[in-house]
Amino acid sequence: RTSGAGVLSYLLFEASYCSELIELGRKDALAKKRELCQFLGI
Numbered sequence: 001r002t003s004g005a006g007v008l009s010y011l012l013f014e015a016s017y018c019s020e021l022i023e024l025g026r027k028d029a030l031a032k033k034r035e036l037c038q039f040l041g042i
Contacts, residue, residue: 011017
């Protein structure tokens with residue numbers, strides 16, 4: 001039986017899962033670029 005922590009650890013470090021999360025974050029950041037720049041003062 002696999003523990004919840006073991007499954008979570010696998011998902012967090014599995015390459016394609018991480019790549020998908022990074023791509024989603026990139027798309028979100030680009031969609032909110034103006035607001036992010038304003039928030040960061042750049």
